[in-house]
Amino acid sequence: MFGPGSLTWRVNGEAVLLLGGGRALILQVAHPKVAAGVAEFSGYREDPWGRLYRTLEVTLRIAFGDSETSRAASEGLRRIHERVAGTDDRREPYRALDPDLLLWVHATLIDTSLTIYERYVGELTPRAQSLYYEEMKTLGEAYSIPRDAMPADHAAFRRYWASMLADGLRVTEATREVATRSCDPICPGRLAGNRGDQAGHRGNAPRTPARRDGARLGTRTRAPARGLAARDPSPDARPAGPLSPLPPALAPGSSGRPDSLPSPVPGMPRATAGSPAPSPCAGGGGSRPPR
Numbered sequence: 001m002f003g004p005g006s007l008t009w010r011v012n013g014e015a016v017l018l019l020g021g022g023r024a025l026i027l028q029v030a031h032p033k034v035a036a037g038v039a040e041f042s043g044y045r046e047d048p049w050g051r052l053y054r055t056l057e058v059t060l061r062i063a064f065g066d067s068e069t070s071r072a073a074s075e076g077l078r079r080i081h082e083r084v085a086g087t088d089d090r091r092e093p094y095r096a097l098d099p100d101l102l103l104w105v106h107a108t109l110i111d112t113s114l115t116i117y118e119r120y121v122g123e124l125t126p127r128a129q130s131l132y133y134e135e136m137k138t139l140g141e142a143y144s145i146p147r148d149a150m151p152a153d154h155a156a157f158r159r160y161w162a163s164m165l166a167d168g169l170r171v172t173e174a175t176r177e178v179a180t181r182s183c184d185p186i187c188p189g190r191l192a193g194n195r196g197d198q199a200g201h202r203g204n205a206p207r208t209p210a211r212r213d214g215a216r217l218g219t220r221t222r223a224p225a226r227g228l229a230a231r232d233p234s235p236d237a238r239p240a241g242p243l244s245p246l247p248p249a250l251a252p253g254s255s256g257r258p259d260s261l262p263s264p265v266p267g268m269p270r271a272t273a274g275s276p277a278p279s280p281c282a283g284g285g286g287s288r289p290p291r
Contacts, residue, residue, distance in 0.1 A: 001063055001070040001142065007132035008063055008139070011117045011124075020112045021052065026179050027108040033094035034101055035174040041084050041096075044182050062142050074142040081144065089172045099149040104164060106140045106150075111161055130154040 002008040011017075029035035038044065044051050061073040084096035094101065110133065118124060124132070133154040140150050151157040 001065065001067070001139065002135060006135055007128060008135045011113055011132060012063060014117060014121055016120050017113060017116050020116045022182070023115075024108045024112045025182055026175075027112070028105050029175045029178045030169040030171060031101065031104050032088045032090070032170050032172045032175070033092070033098070034105060035172055035178055036086060036088035036094055037084050037096055037101075038178050039174040040086050042178075044178060048182050063139055070142065074144075078144050089174065097144055099145055102143055102145045103140070103149055104168070106136070106143055106145060107157070107161060107164070110136050110157070126154075133157055 029038055042051060058073050058077055062070050062077070065073060078097070081096035085094065087093050096102075114124065114129060114132070130153065137147060137150050141147055151160045
């Protein structure tokens with residue numbers, strides 16, 4: 001969908017954006033209808049890191065794949081979301097293809113992508129932020145958000161964001177459960193910055209298949225852009241080759257279990273200069289990524 005000269009490659013190609021998965025998810029499920037859909041349909045309880053990988057796999061294919069790959073992933077995501085519908089804690093109906101819900105989820109990814117990029121990589125000019133938002137509107141259409149349902153420009157997006165934080169969110173029991181279970185599993189070593197045989201472990205926790213998958217996540221998710229693509233002109237900064245086939249849940253005719261609304265997993269709260277980077281898992285800590 002996007003090429004090497006795009007703001008999407010420059011920003012979303014940074015592997016450090018993965019650290020913001022917890023922030024993005026908590027913001028998403030602070031919307032009661034999003035939380036209800038995730039709680040009822042997502043596999044986060046049984047396989048949180050598998051769910052994370054599947055979400056990353058699809059969204060990276062949409063953003064970084066060629067036209068055919070991107071279209072196939074987008075259509076597969078829509079087929080899954082067509083089956084996601086129910087009622088929230090107040091018995092109000094929801095459906096995953098509701099443009100308002102899709103927009104909120106996409107907004108959390110836009111805001112957290114910019115937040116983490118500027119916190120750990122470098123500042124973007126107002127013009128660059130505006131251009132990035134225009135590209136995100138194109139990406140939003142691939143997530144089934146009508147273009148006229150999205151804020152017209154970056155300034156309008158900031159107003160929308162402020163209004164949602166002020167009066168559009170509500171913490172529910174589903175919010176708390178999703179946040180607790182998703183942000184406090186075993187932390188994959190490559191996401192937490194560990195090395196070697198400790199990857200995917202906390203204490204003497206058994207090395208389950210899900211944790212092994214999680215430990216490999218840092219390698220698997222570098223398919224669209226390796227390293228710091230925006231700043232490194234070396235061959236390693238270019239795409240690492242064709243993206244892997246569609247996950248089985250997105251294959252045509254599949255009845256695989258749907259996950260939550262689109263979630264490329266970026267972002268993290270801004271911190272003061274020189275302060276430690278929060279861990280992607282709740283309650284953790286870590287060292288500041290190298291610049």
